Amino acid sequence: MDLNRKIRFGVLVDSDILEWWQRDTIKLLIDNGIEHVLTAQDIDLDTASTLDFILSFKFQNPSVEILKGPKYGVWKLVFNALCEFMDKIPNSKVILQQLSCNNDKCLILRSLQLDTILHSYKAHRDRLYKEAKILPLQACKDLIINGKLEPEDIQNSQVKPLKYNALRYYWLRIWRRFIFHFNYFFRQEDWNVGCRIDNAPIKWLKPRKSEYFADPFVITTNDDTYIFFEWFSNKNGKADLAIAKKSENFEIYHKITDYPEHRSYPFVLEYQGVIYCIPEAHKTNKISLYRFENDSLIFDCDLVEGCYVDSTLYHHTDGKWYLFTTPREESHTHLLIFVADDIRGPYTPHFNNPVKVDCRCSRMAGKIQNIDGDLVRPGQNSTHHYGESITLNKIIELNEYQYIEKEVKEIKPDKKWRYNKGIHTINSDGGITVFDAKKFTFTWQGFVQQIKQKLC
Numbered sequence: 001m002d003l004n005r006k007i008r009f010g011v012l013v014d015s016d017i018l019e020w021w022q023r024d025t026i027k028l029l030i031d032n033g034i035e036h037v038l039t040a041q042d043i044d045l046d047t048a049s050t051l052d053f054i055l056s057f058k059f060q061n062p063s064v065e066i067l068k069g070p071k072y073g074v075w076k077l078v079f080n081a082l083c084e085f086m087d088k089i090p091n092s093k094v095i096l097q098q099l100s101c102n103n104d105k106c107l108i109l110r111s112l113q114l115d116t117i118l119h120s121y122k123a124h125r126d127r128l129y130k131e132a133k134i135l136p137l138q139a140c141k142d143l144i145i146n147g148k149l150e151p152e153d154i155q156n157s158q159v160k161p162l163k164y165n166a167l168r169y170y171w172l173r174i175w176r177r178f179i180f181h182f183n184y185f186f187r188q189e190d191w192n193v194g195c196r197i198d199n200a201p202i203k204w205l206k207p208r209k210s211e212y213f214a215d216p217f218v219i220t221t222n223d224d225t226y227i228f229f230e231w232f233s234n235k236n237g238k239a240d241l242a243i244a245k246k247s248e249n250f251e252i253y254h255k256i257t258d259y260p261e262h263r264s265y266p267f268v269l270e271y272q273g274v275i276y277c278i279p280e281a282h283k284t285n286k287i288s289l290y291r292f293e294n295d296s297l298i299f300d301c302d303l304v305e306g307c308y309v310d311s312t313l314y315h316h317t318d319g320k321w322y323l324f325t326t327p328r329e330e331s332h333t334h335l336l337i338f339v340a341d342d343i344r345g346p347y348t349p350h351f352n353n354p355v356k357v358d359c360r361c362s363r364m365a366g367k368i369q370n371i372d373g374d375l376v377r378p379g380q381n382s383t384h385h386y387g388e389s390i391t392l393n394k395i396i397e398l399n400e401y402q403y404i405e406k407e408v409k410e411i412k413p414d415k416k417w418r419y420n421k422g423i424h425t426i427n428s429d430g431g432i433t434v435f436d437a438k439k440f441t442f443t444w445q446g447f448v449q450q451i452k453q454k455l456c
Helices: 020-031 064-068 081-086 121-132 134-146 166-186 444-455
Strands: 008-012 035-040 053-056 074-078 091-098 105-115 152-155 188-197 211-220 225-233 238-245 253-255 264-271 274-280 286-293 296-305 308-315 321-327 334-340 369-371 374-381 389-398 403-411 426-429 432-441
Touching: 020 035, 020 053, 020 121, 020 134, 074 134, 081 121, 081 166, 091 121, 091 134, 105 121, 105 134, 121 134, 166 444, 188 225, 188 444, 211 264, 211 426, 211 432, 225 264, 225 432, 238 264, 264 308, 274 296, 274 308, 296 308, 296 321, 374 403
Parallel strands: 008 035, 008 053, 053 074, 188 211
Antiparallel strands: 074 091, 091 105, 105 152, 188 432, 211 225, 225 238, 238 253, 264 274, 274 286, 286 296, 308 321, 321 334, 369 374, 374 389, 389 403, 426 432
């Protein structure tokens, strides 16, 4: 691995005026030490042969000679925002393709998936533009780490032509925007926590009306077995953290926080005889570590500055601590990792952040567990709506420079459950599995809170 390796690239364009996302893509490469040689409407073969790659923004593909010129080929970002919007395709894929002389082959260097914004084509298109810029840089980092590129070779499928109809386009914009805002105000989420001990029937916790429970974690100590969970109040418009104990048959709920800001996702782990907790507290603009003592949380230290959600810590066999988290602004799509030698830090960003951009599995859905010798990371699938299911991902490679995983299974809520519209957290310990599931409902207190959020 040569972290000082120099990579040189050129850019092909159709005109001298670049769009904002094209400028941002080039700037991101330059800011990360990738050497920009030229931007032109055409490149001669001699120049092309001196480059590591060419990034093409041209509508037409370059000649076969140019495709063969750069050491690592010609790269192109491929997506189709209008087709996805018009045809109501729930997830949108952006591909960084290495152009091939064989039109029947598609060589994929990197890709990402986002949930389609169906109520606004402009917002959907601009989001794809904004997120696509990371792919060329990640391909360059793959090259730095591995010294080579290994594109995925798939059969090039024929793209279905879009039958654009202006009247239908404007009707979809109006109708979907109406549905989006109707659901926002009148279709509220109602979560609850389920608990299964060995193979016994599921035991559901019992929140009061206009409240819900979510984000459960379970941990067994010498004293008791605890379920940590989020206790949300529609009246207050925020959540606190709570515990339920096995010694009380998980039927009495004890609040363990009372902060003015929202708290949720109480990740817990035991290390050197101490129970630690990392609650989600994005409104404080930091990720903080707490100790659990005498049925209460005691502040220990701050780990990372910034607005993040669902932070999950893992102590790897290499001795390092890996903090998996998601930025609040990309709360359904991005996975970041921070790395440290000690549980208290200091934590530094992973070499290839964001290590994943995928609406189907990026955001954490519980702790990383060893299942039959494999490390498995649960991720939230929010393709159609927030927290619709959980994707289990087998970790193939985890170190401070690389992160590779493979999706192996999807967990969906049982249709027979009362809460059967979504599931987004699952954890196990000591023969006990806890999870949350949701249904949709309407309450006046929830309606008032939604109005307050819009007005803020």
